[in-house]
Each structure stands twice: as C-alpha cells, then as structure tokens.
Amino acid sequence: MSTPTNPSFDLAHLGHVELLTDKFDESLDFFIRIYGLKLSGQDENSAYLRAWDDYEFHSLKLTRSGTTGVGHIGYRTASPEALARRVAVIEASGYKTHGWVAGDLGHGRAFRFEDPFGHVFEIYWDTNRAPADDPSALKNMSSRMTGVPPRRIDHLNLLSSDVSEFRRFMETCLGSRVTEYIQLDNGRLGGCWFTVNNKTYDLACTEEHGGGEGRFHHITYATDQREDILRAADLFLEAGVHIETGPHKHAIQGTFFLYVWEPAGNRVELANAGARLILAPDWEPICWTETDRKKGQAWGLKTIETFHTHGTPPTGGGT
Numbered sequence: 001m002s003t004p005t006n007p008s009f010d011l012a013h014l015g016h017v018e019l020l021t022d023k024f025d026e027s028l029d030f031f032i033r034i035y036g037l038k039l040s041g042q043d044e045n046s047a048y049l050r051a052w053d054d055y056e057f058h059s060l061k062l063t064r065s066g067t068t069g070v071g072h073i074g075y076r077t078a079s080p081e082a083l084a085r086r087v088a089v090i091e092a093s094g095y096k097t098h099g100w101v102a103g104d105l106g107h108g109r110a111f112r113f114e115d116p117f118g119h120v121f122e123i124y125w126d127t128n129r130a131p132a133d134d135p136s137a138l139k140n141m142s143s144r145m146t147g148v149p150p151r152r153i154d155h156l157n158l159l160s161s162d163v164s165e166f167r168r169f170m171e172t173c174l175g176s177r178v179t180e181y182i183q184l185d186n187g188r189l190g191g192c193w194f195t196v197n198n199k200t201y202d203l204a205c206t207e208e209h210g211g212g213e214g215r216f217h218h219i220t221y222a223t224d225q226r227e228d229i230l231r232a233a234d235l236f237l238e239a240g241v242h243i244e245t246g247p248h249k250h251a252i253q254g255t256f257f258l259y260v261w262e263p264a265g266n267r268v269e270l271a272n273a274g275a276r277l278i279l280a281p282d283w284e285p286i287c288w289t290e291t292d293r294k295k296g297q298a299w300g301l302k303t304i305e306t307f308h309t310h311g312t313p314p315t316g317g318g319t
Contacts (some may be wrong), residue, residue: 006281008175010082011075011123011196014203016106017156017219018046018061018071019266020313026263027062034239035268036149037221040131041105048105050130051150051221052143057106057128059153060219068264068312070216072120073156073203074110075174075196076127083125087111090173115169117160118214123174148231150221154271155201157217159208159311163189166205170194176203179278180252180286182293190293193253200253200276208311210319215311218259218267226256229270236260244306249298252288259307265319266312 021027028047031037037049040057048058056076063071077083090113091097098112098120108126115121134143145151160166167189170176179200182190191206206217223229229247236243236258244267246258255271262268296302310319 004281005177005283005285007177007196008086009197010078010086010175012078013076013197013199014153014155015056015074015076015124015127016059016061016153017073018063019216019219020063020065020067020069020071021262021264021266022066022068023264024062024064027266030241030262031060031062034235034241035221035262038134038143043105046104050143051152052136052145053141053151054153055130055142057130059221061104061106068216068266068314069214070119070156070158070312072112072122073158074107074122074124076107077123077125080125083111083123086123086173086175089175093172095169095173113173115160115173116162116165117158119158119160121173148223148228148235150223150270152222154199154220154222154273155203156219157204157206159210159212159215159217160205161208161213163192163205163207167192167194170203170205177283178285179283180288182206182252182288183290185290190290191252195278198277198279200273200278209308210311210315212311212313212315215313215315216266217311218269220269220271223270223272226272229256229258229272232270233258244310245301245304248301251292251295251298252286254298261310264312265310265314267310 040048046063049060096114107124110122110124112122130142136144176194180193184190193201194203195201242261244259255273258270
C-alpha cells in the first residue's frame with residue numbers, strides 16, 4: 001500500500017523574499033525598468049515590488065543594506081487557525097525562534113524563526129492586496145500586463161552546508177515535502193526541492209561550495225511561455241546585464257531557465273515550468289544521482305562553475 005507524502009497544507013504558498021542590496025538605486029532600477037516588476041510602495045529603507053499577477057502587495061522586498069543576500073523568506077498560511085497550528089509546531093521543534101513581528105507595508109504580524117544556517121523565515125496570515133492603481137482590462141488579473149515581464153514569484157534557492165539538516169527543518173517547521181533531490185556518491189544530499197502545495201517546488205536548497213553560511217543562491221519569477229525568456233535574454237543583453245547561463249532547460253524539475261546577476265550581485269532567474277503540478281498524494285521523490293548530474297542539464301549544457309560557487313553575500317571561498 002502506498003503512503004501519503006502530501007504536505008501539511010498549513011502553508012498556502014511562498015509569499016515574498018526580502019533581498020538585501022548594497023547598491024539600492026541600481027538594484028531598484030534593474031527590477032523595475034529591466035526585469036519588469038511593479039513598485040507597490042516604498043519606505044525609508046525598502047521598496048516593495050510585485051509581478052503583474054502577484055495578488056499580494058509585494059513578492060520582493062528590496063532592502064538597502066551594507067551587504068547582499070537574503071533578509072528573510074515569507075510564507076502565507078492557509079488560515080488564521082493554520083498559522084496558530086504551525087507556530088505551535090515551530091515553537092516545539094527546538095529550532096531558533098525570533099517570535100512575533102509587527103509586519104510591514106505588505107502584511108500584518110508574522111512569526112519569525114530561523115534554520116540552522118542563519119536563514120530567517122516568517123509565516124503570516126493577514127496580508128495586503130496589490131494596489132488597484134494599474135488595473136487590467138481583464139477582471140481576473142491582479143494588474144495590467146506590460147511588455148514581457150514575469151507573471152508571479154515562483155521559488156527561491158538557498159545554500160547550506162548540510163542539505164539533510166535543512167530538509168529536516170523544512171519538513172518539521174513548514175510541513176513541506178520533497179519532490180526531487182540529488183544523492184551524492186559520498187552519501188550527502190547535494191540538493192532538495194520542496195513544496196508546501198501542489199506546485200512542483202517553491203524552495204530549493206543546494207550544498208554550499210563557497211565557504212559561507214546562510215547564503216542566498218537565487219530568486220525566480222515565472223513567465224507565461226518560453227518565448228518570454230528568449231525575449232528577456234535580448235533585453236538583458238541590450239541593458240548590459242550579466243547573463244550567467246541559459247536560456248536552457250533544467251533536468252531537475254524541467255524548467256526552462258535564464259540566470260542573470262542584478263547590479264549588487266544577487267542571482268535572479270526567469271523560468272517557465274509549463275503545467276507541471278504534483279497532484280499525486282503519494283508522490284515518490286525523484287532521486288538524481290551524481291552520475292545523472294554529471295550529464296549536465298536536460299539538453300546537455302554543462303553547469304558552469306560559478307553556479308556552484310557564486311552566492312550572496314560573497315565570501316573568501318567563492319564569489
């Protein structure tokens with residue numbers, strides 16, 4: 001008899017990521033003028049950005065800082081009751097907690113906690129909707145679609161020195177399940193892909209090779225079609241943005257991808273996952289071996305070295 005592996009569903013979805021930048025004006029210009037996000041609001045230290053079909057006030061909080069990397073990761077719960085249930089689980093887990101914070105322009109109070117590697121997470125229920133200052137002609141769209149920008153936030157990738165321990169954290173605190181993973185020959189996990197709903201994944205964690213702790217690998221927004229990504233590659237080229245790798249197709253998760261670095265050095269991806277969903281309640285996680293990974297991406301493109309070493313903030317052991 002098969003065993004259910006579906007997540008707890010206490011968490012509805014990945015809500016937002018706070019990204020730190022030591023080149024605030026340049027980063028903000030990139031995300032609005034070149035990448036195609038919309039500005040929902042701004043305070044003294046942060047800009048609140050969203051894709052055109054993100055329903056919440058923001059999915060990216062860009063914060064002025066003396067460094068780069070991730071400030072925190074926010075997930076919205078499925079209900080006020082789910083928030084209370086999940087907070088009780090986190091408080092009993094033994095992982096570090098920061099407690100309740102008041103929230104910001106985008107949402108109400110949130111409960112913050114931390115993984116063993118220094119990444120800060122928060123969960124919340126009360127949220128603010130996207131401003132109605134840019135309405136679409138279609139009533140079921142959150143904002144007007146312009147150009148070839150990303151449609152919605154899709155996922156982020158974090159780095160850790162022990163992916164197995166990070167997996168325990170995600171399964172325990174967020175009620176996530178693993179959909180795919182990399183099993184290295186030395187017995188370690190090279191990476192895990194997690195979901196809290198029926199998307200194939202909303203967060204990935206891969207092994208740190210740059211000598212840092214609590215670092216950030218990338219944030220990803222989804223487009224409607226592959227052609228949007230090809231068009232974006234030309235726009236990045238014209239704007240002088242550093243294109244790191246792609247366009248191409250991942251073997252793991254099957255996403256069509258393009259990676260660039262924004263002006264402060266944080267890695268940003270555009271991706272198109274097609275219609276892949278995890279509908280099976282007894283989904284068996286897909287195992288990719290080290291031999292599998294040495295074959296490269298889906299169509300044979302070899303993964304470039306900086307993809308394994310570059311993270312933010314930079315360290316002496318990698319870029």
